[in-house]
Amino acid sequence: xxxxxxxxxxxxxxxxxxxxxxxxxxxxxxxxxxxxxxxxxxxxxxxxxxxxxxxxxxxxxxxxxxxxxxxxxxxxxxxxxxxxxxxxxxxxxxxxxxxxxxxxxxxxxxxxxxxxxxxxxxxxxxxxxxxxxxxxxxxxxxxxxxxxxxxxxxxxxxxxxxxxxxxxxxxxxxxxxxxxxxxxxxxxxxxxxxxxxxxxxxxxxxxxxxxxxxxxxxxxxxxxxxxxxxxxxxxxxxxxxxxxxxxxxxxxxxxxxxxxxxxxxxxxxxxxxxxxxxxxxxxxxxxxxxxxxxxxxxxxxxxxxxxxx
Amino acid sequence: xxxxxxxxxxxxxxxxxxxxxxxxxxxxxxxxxxxxxxxxxxxxxxxxxxxxxxxxxxxxxxxxxxxxxxxxxxxxxxxxxxxxxxxxxxxxxxxxxxxxxxxxxxxxxxxxxxxxxxxxxxxxxxxxxxxxxxxxxxxxxxxxxxxxxxxxxxxxxxxxxxxxxxxxxxxxxxxxxxxxxxxxxxxxxxxxxxxxxxxxxxxxxxxxxxxxxxxxxxxxxxxxxxxxxxxxxxxxxxxxxxxxxxxxxxxxxxxxxxxxxxxxx
Numbered sequence: 001x002x003x004x005x006x007x008x009x010x011x012x013x014x015x016x017x018x019x020x021x022x023x024x025x026x027x028x029x030x031x032x033x034x035x036x037x038x039x040x041x042x043x044x045x046x047x048x049x050x051x052x053x054x055x056x057x058x059x060x061x062x063x064x065x066x067x068x069x070x071x072x073x074x075x076x077x078x079x080x081x082x083x084x085x086x087x088x089x090x091x092x093x094x095x096x097x098x099x100x101x102x103x104x105x106x107x108x109x110x111x112x113x114x115x116x117x118x119x120x121x122x123x124x125x126x127x128x129x130x131x132x133x134x135x136x137x138x139x140x141x142x143x144x145x146x147x148x149x150x151x152x153x154x155x156x157x158x159x160x161x162x163x164x165x166x167x168x169x170x171x172x173x174x175x176x177x178x179x180x181x182x183x184x185x186x187x188x189x190x191x192x193x194x195x196x197x198x199x200x201x202x203x204x205x206x207x208x209x210x211x212x213x214x215x216x217x218x219x220x221x222x223x224x225x226x227x228x229x230x231x232x233x234x235x236x237x238x239x240x241x242x243x244x245x246x247x248x249x250x251x252x253x254x255x256x257x258x259x260x261x262x263x264x265x266x267x268x269x270x271x272x273x274x275x276x277x278x279x280x281x282x283x284x285x286x287x288x289x290x291x292x293x294x295x296x297x298x299x300x301x302x303x304x305x306x307x308x309x
Numbered sequence: 310x311x312x313x314x315x316x317x318x319x320x321x322x323x324x325x326x327x328x329x330x331x332x333x334x335x336x337x338x339x340x341x342x343x344x345x346x347x348x349x350x351x352x353x354x355x356x357x358x359x360x361x362x363x364x365x366x367x368x369x370x371x372x373x374x375x376x377x378x379x380x381x382x383x384x385x386x387x388x389x390x391x392x393x394x395x396x397x398x399x400x401x402x403x404x405x406x407x408x409x410x411x412x413x414x415x416x417x418x419x420x421x422x423x424x425x426x427x428x429x430x431x432x433x434x435x436x437x438x439x440x441x442x443x444x445x446x447x448x449x450x451x452x453x454x455x456x457x458x459x460x461x462x463x464x465x466x467x468x469x470x471x472x473x474x475x476x477x478x479x480x481x482x483x484x485x486x487x488x489x490x491x492x493x494x495x496x497x498x499x500x501x502x503x504x505x506x507x508x509x510x511x512x513x514x515x516x517x518x519x520x521x522x523x524x525x526x527x528x529x530x531x532x533x534x535x536x537x538x539x540x541x542x543x544x545x546x547x548x549x550x551x552x553x554x555x556x557x558x559x560x561x562x563x564x565x566x567x568x569x570x571x572x573x574x
Contacts, residue, residue, distance in 0.1 A: 048400075048573075051400075051403075051404055051407075052403070052407050053403055053404075053573065053574040055573060068407060069407040069408070070407075071407065072312060074404060074405065074407055075404070075405055080404060082400060085397065086396065086400055086401060087396065087398060087401075088327065088392065088393075088396040088398055089396065090327055090328055090329065091323075092326065095322065095326035096398075098322055099319045099320075099322040099323040099326065100319070100401065100405050102315060102318045102319040102322050103315055103316060103319035103402075103405035103406050104315065104405055105315050
């Protein structure tokens with residue numbers, strides 16, 4: 001029960017803009033829940049409401065079943081990194097963690113432990129102002145782990161990291177979930193979560209678009225699509241369309257077929273005497289599945305075609 | 310340790326781990342002593358018909374450096390909260406201590422403690438410096454000016470009152486800083502509030518109006534606590550004067566606390 005982050009009917013308006021609109025979801029224990037949506041979709045606002053930084057206009061956010069503001073030692077219930085750059089530039093990294101520890105009655109020993117965990121080691125006595133983005137991220141991670149919390153929340157944790165940093169972050173998120181913790185991690189790039197998240201909460205314009213296991217989403221996006229390679233594209237398309245399939249040409253010798261099983265396609269083509277060089281069930285990427293989900297909800301759609309003739 | 314105790318400890322750690330805190334406290338004590346000594350050293354009995362006729366309030370003279378030293382107290386009070394908004398650490402602070410009232414109370418406690426310590430050092434050193442300088446300038450016991458001593462009743466009241474004055478100014482700044490969130494705006498606002506009446510009053514001819522203004526302005530009223538001579542001629546008594554400043558500080562803290570509680574962080 002402790003290791004959950006739960007949001008029920010959350011709503012928040014800033015002036016005329018509805019930032020979060022009747023949003024409900026749960027990030028459960030033992031899994032990484034990806035919180036995905038385009039920029040401005042309301043991810044950060046939702047996370048700020050979970051932490052009690054912004055007050056919702058309606059609805060509730062619960063951490064381990066309780067509102068964040070009612071927690072006596074909140075760092076031991078929810079560890080969060082919302083903005084890694086939010087450290088005082090003149091304060092030493094270790095001191096930043098030390099005051100956080102003091103605020104929740106944690107021993108200084110724990111500060112040194114998380115410094116090691118986050119790989120800050122030698123930089124701990126340096127002033128945070130001189131830190132690179134990667135070092136700040138590590139300091140933010142150290143702060144989130146300080147209270148050894150059962151639930152964790154990261155806002156765009158890999159934003160701006162180099163590939164090595166991204167791999168490190170992904171491994172860390174996975175291992176935190178493997179320890180049974182609830183991990184909620186936001187991103188505006190679905191690709192960043194590929195291989196990292198077990199579950200997805202997708203939002204657009206503050207509304208819930210999908211709340212689904214990654215596996216189910218990929219299966220749904222891939223479902224029933226078969227990719228066919230043949231030099232005799234036109235004949236293949238005609239034969240398959242006659243059998244009731246929806247056929248789309250995707251390349252000079254490539255065709256995507258929906259509405260027929262792979263087996264049936266092979267039978268039809270063989271019967272019609274159309275040779276082909278490859279046939280495979282389509283496997284959608286996470287990015288592809290996501291684009292399909294959010295194509296109607298993208299707030300700042302790129303204006304394309306303006307320069308086209 | 311209680312929640313408030315932990316919050317106070319955290320705020321203290323936060324305050325002492327910033328290099329600016331040490332410099333500001335040093336500036337507070339240093340400016341108070343240096344300016345006090347400069348003013349005291351520049352006054353002697355030669356301009357009066359007789360030394361006793363000067364009627365100089367030597368305690369007030371020796372402690373006059375707080376007029377400048379208080380600027381450091383203002384900056385410290387504003388930075389304690391404004392620095393958090395500038396750096397973005399206010400989110401981390403509220404993540405660790407979600408109760409707004411506890412956060413502000415803890416900040417008030419550590420700012421008050423730090424300013425009281427530096428203020429005490431500055432005030433005692435100012436009295437010591439004044440004691441030496443005054444005797445050299447003719448303000449001797451023989452002329453009716455006993456040497457300054459923090460154990461003397463009115464002098465002790467002026468000394469304690471001056472330390473409290475600095476603490477209240479810092480709390481006023483903390484309240485304004487919490488309400489405005491912007492450091493530059495808050496420092497400007499507090500300094501303007503402190504100095505506007507002392508500046509404006511010079512251009513007011515009518516004495517009754519001058520007294521009225523001085524009575525209700527935070528700095529002139531608050532500094533009445535330094536007076537040790539001719540108390541009956543003051544527009545406002547020493548403790549009531551300090552009380553006026555306390556009302557300003559309390560109002561600013563209350564406004565800050567209310568805004569802090571109802572606003573999104």
